[in-house]
Amino acid sequence: MAEEGQVIACHDLRVWHGQIRKGYESNKLIVVYLTAPWCVPCKFMAPVVDELAKKFTNVMFLKVDVDVKQLKYVPIDFGVDCGVESMPTFVFLKNDVVLDKLVGADKVKLEQLTERHATIVVYFTASWYGPCKFMAPVVDELAKKFTNVVFVKVDVDELKSKAVDFGVDSMPTFIFLKGGDVVVKLVGADDKVKLERLTETHATL
Numbered sequence: 001m002a003e004e005g006q007v008i009a010c011h012d013l014r015v016w017h018g019q020i021r022k023g024y025e026s027n028k029l030i031v032v033y034l035t036a037p038w039c040v041p042c043k044f045m046a047p048v049v050d051e052l053a054k055k056f057t058n059v060m061f062l063k064v065d066v067d068v069k070q071l072k073y074v075p076i077d078f079g080v081d082c083g084v085e086s087m088p089t090f091v092f093l094k095n096d097v098v099l100d101k102l103v104g105a106d107k108v109k110l111e112q113l114t115e116r117h118a119t120i121v122v123y124f125t126a127s128w129y130g131p132c133k134f135m136a137p138v139v140d141e142l143a144k145k146f147t148n149v150v151f152v153k154v155d156v157d158e159l160k161s162k163a164v165d166f167g168v169d170s171m172p173t174f175i176f177l178k179g180g181d182v183v184v185k186l187v188g189a190d191d192k193v194k195l196e197r198l199t200e201t202h203a204t205l
Helices: 013-025 040-055 073-077 107-117 130-145 160-165 192-203
Strands: 007-010 030-035 060-065 089-094 097-103 119-125 149-155 173-178 181-187
Touching: 007 013, 007 040, 013 060, 030 040, 030 073, 040 060, 040 107, 089 107, 097 107, 119 130, 119 160, 119 192, 130 149, 130 192, 149 192, 173 192, 181 192
Parallel strands: 007 060, 030 060, 119 149
Antiparallel strands: 030 089, 089 097, 119 173, 173 181
């Protein structure tokens, strides 16, 4: 069985239905990667998808070969034509709802859409600061508990420009992103209960 950070190849209907059900039950963003062995752009995108799976470990990437007879209805269910001009196609799902589709080998757009539809918590920290050290294990536990949320750690000493971009001037700061927009900003290490509550709220949206 594939672990987080890997692309899951669905070779038959049993695997497909099992993985889709698992994704829905965990409330994860699912990216369905419709591909074909004869498709040259698909071969170009394969390592790109592998890298995205490693980067967005809390997003489920499912690879479907449209030439497999058992799986021929999967692209049809998503309204995807399996012709030369339609491969590869990426379908973004959450809770049985199609959020987006991307047709073609556009690696920049693929990463942008993955980031847009994932729930992301950006954790601004400094390795030398006591409150940040206190919150580090708290964030680790939340990442384990809320497997459908992507936690991104930013060390402000290494990436000062990112802190400036988000208007961060106090440590630690937690920025919640949804659809590429800031939805919540939480500053300080005083309220780990509130941090968990906010994570739970936005993980289910």
